[in-house]
Amino acid sequence: MAESEKHFHHGRSSKEILDSNRVLSAVGLKKGDTFLDAGCGDGYISLTASKIVGNEGKIIAVDVWEESINVFKEKIKSENIKNINAEVANITQKIPVDDESIDILYMGNVLHGFIENNEVETVMKEIQRVIKKGGSFAVVEFKKEESTHGPPLHVRITPEDIEEIVKNYGFTLNKVEEVGTYHYATILTKN
Ligand SMILES: C[S@@+](CC[C@H](N)C(=O)[O-])C[C@H]1O[C@@H](n2cnc3c(N)ncnc32)[C@H](O)[C@@H]1O
Structure with missing residues (x-):
């Protein structure tokens, strides 16, 4: 399918409802890290x-x-x-960095869209390729409960859904933390 014909999941920036310092503290970002923001929006x-x-x-x-x-x-x-x-x-095709070059790969309000579009396998293979051993895959998603902001309830995902997917790609759960009124972060470590 030509790139122009494909349906991409977009959506609004979460800037107004997420505190970036709180999120990055939960994610464990530190001085000197190489950080990749996948589906960075604004x-x-x-x-x-x-x-x-x-x-x-x-x-x-x-x-x-x-x-x-x-x-x-x-x-x-x-x-x-x-x-x-x-x-x-387009990260369902390629993430434009070398193998095992990333300390933390962050994906904010994006993964549920890949699940909805049946694109998880190719994306996860790329994510597995680029993160260093012992590095982190940090997923921020809307809590799966009714709220005024965010995608429809039926496309939202839980921390358990995330863990179930990523364990097939060599990640283990480090922690799940609330990072805002509407959001949680799931931090996974690459084995
Ligand atoms: C709901 S927005 C979230 C943006 C940002 N992470 C935030 O939290 O504000 C989803 C983002 O994922 C991007 N996206 C969707 N499919 C993508 C793909 N295949 N490759 C790269 N980015 C993609 C969209 O263009 C959009 O900017």
């Missing part, structure tokens, strides 16, 4: 991550939506940020 998590990892660290922010990446690139340029590389990429 990139607000990457901006905070860039300050935490500092000059020795690196942020790779990818999204399939070219317009979001272009706007984000402008922001990076205007704020003279040196440690973020923003790129258009």
Whole structure:
């Protein structure tokens, strides 16, 4: 299928309802880390991550939506940020980084869309490829309960759903933590 014919799951930024510092503290991001923001949207998590990892660290922010990446690139340029590389990429095909090069791969409000579209297998193979041994896959999702924000209840996923999927790709559960009124984070370690 041509790229232009494919249906991509988009959605709004979670910037107004998630505190990026709280999220990244739960995720365990630290100075010097290489962090990949998969399906970064407007990139607000990457901006905070860039300050935490500092000059020795690196942020790779990818999204399939070219317009979001272009706007984000402008922001990076205007704020003279040196440690973020923003790129258009369809992660169901390829994550544009080397094998075992990422300390933390973050996916905020994106995984449920891949499950809905039956795209988990290709995405998870890429995620498994790029994360370092002992590195983390951090998934933030809307709690599976009725709320004013977020996707319909039937497409939301639980921490148990996530664990069930990722165990087939060599990850084990580290922790599940509430990170906002509507959200939880599931942190998984690559074996
Ligand atoms: C609900 S938004 C979440 C954006 C951001 N992570 C946040 O929490 O604000 C989902 C994002 O995933 C991106 N996305 C969907 N399919 C994708 C794919 N195959 N490859 C890369 N990004 C994708 C969308 O373009 C969109 O920006």
